Amino acid sequence: MGPRNKTGILEFLLMEVTEDPELQPLHFILFLFIYLVTILGNLLIIMAVISDSHLHTPMYFFLYNLSFTDICLSTTMIPKMLVNIQTQNQSITYTGCLTQLCFILVFVGLENSLLAVMAHDRYVAICHPLRYMAIMNFPLCGQLILFSLFISIVVALLHSLMVLQLTFCTDLEIPLFFCEVVQVIKLACSDTLINNILIYLATSIFGGIPVCGIIFSYIQIVSSVLRMPSASGKYKAFSTCGSHLSVMSLFYGTGFGVYISFALTNSSRNTAVLSMMYTVVPQMMNPFIYSLRNRDMKGALRKLIVRTSFL
Template sequence: MDPGNNTGISEFQLLGFSEEPELQPLIFGLFLSMYLITVFGNLLLILAVSSDSHLHTPMYFFLANLSFIDICFTSTAVPKMLVNIQTQKKVITYDSCITQMYFFILFASLDNFLLTVMAYDCFVAICHPLHYMVIMNPRFCGLLVLVSWILSVLHSLLHTSMVLRLSFCTEVEITHFFCEINQIIQLACSDTFLNNMVIYFAAMLLAGGPFIGILYTYSKIVSSIRGISSAQGKYKAFSTCTSHLSVVSLFYCTSLGVYLSSAATQSSQASAVASVMYTVVTPMLNPFIYSLRNRDIKGALMRFSRMATLKGTIILELKKCP
């Protein structure tokens, strides 16, 4: 399909947060810092899990995948915004906008599905501990991640193909820092009823379904923990899923907060500010939540840092040799 024949435009304007020139360096520095922390923190978590044989378990396999997805999720929106601020340009081409929207929906969906998979992992670990390794075998874990990718790709393709059928007129200003699907649909000068219906039904099915699944698994987990007689056993079982519960709460609360605040205020600017929470802040905090509350991760990070320091020392010594 040739976008130019269908839309009548070739580019959009990403207005971002503020047009005040004096605020641009502050916004640039803030988002650059958060982006670097997000990438470095999640990358360090992936390296720690992959380098430590003690962490080659289903829970940490899913955690490494979540960290990779969080890096990709943040990278769909923030780098383009930083480039726009640095170059003082707000233009994004039609093709780039559609591509950005596709990958944003893809990785947001993957986050959602993977958090659900991790909830199921916690459920099996606490409610069926004797059968954990049999149920959560490597093949089944790989299948769960593969299914999450397939569903996310299909979900993103559905929304993208629906947007490609729209026509756009002269209003090309997106009051956001990335190509958010609702913002793009609002700019269309053709009928968007079908697009809105697809968004609502997909949200209920592919976001509401996993959320209900997470609530159900945690109801079973709480019921199982209450059945444990010793206080130490209860604490150990509960500590298994506290990090995941924190991440789930952060992800869903910020996501719901964005759309509820957007619906209440009808302000695109407020929606853009609120979107920062689940596009930047949540992926940035995930590594800290898992590392600060997990002895295994802290131990793996310490071993990885010692190993990296040792390798660096050996390389320096070799360079000194004639």
């Protein structure tokens, strides 16, 4: 008798955060702290942008959406991890796994697109400062956000629907702390050729185009800055890009580290830890990067905290 399709009653098993029971409370506190800091930091950014009229500009509109995306991405993964640590049960239902997989694809794709849009915003601000508000008007900014969200949802749904066509029979252990599309596909006992082709196409097109857009924008920015006659002008121009460059380096740097880990290491736990770093740490650090490096944001946060403390 051949392998029986158990998809109807399927549960996947996620990797344990730690195999040492004595360290589980420590890891629970650590990830809870990361989650709370991520939520609080990004909520402060959102509230500062809403409450301060000086931040009602395209750059901070995109930052507002980036913070919202970071909250959603962290919420998609960390609460389930906390539940698994607390209950010492690593299972996740078939429906829950596909739902998590889909939302991770949506928010990672949206963050990737937002970083590209923010790079274009900095390119227009530095290379065409007199036409900045005419080019980056709010209707266009809204359309860019909606288009990025639409593309991310379409790609995520396409991957999820293709995973629905797969049959899972025996090995149901995912070597990560969350459901990730490539690792889920590897567990299938049916043909995954179309799924793999779709992953390569989506990564090449919807991942490559934003990265190429970022590279093009910064080539133009560097070229424009180098033509500036004064050192103070160059410093001011580069400082407006500093926060975005830091966030972008953190997001793509950790992502590249995960890719290298998959290619070079045989340790599934090391790869799982790096994957978690890629999908958790940038979301926690982004509010700190923007609040510490941006004078306008620091002022808005200070006003918000003072106003809140007197309520």
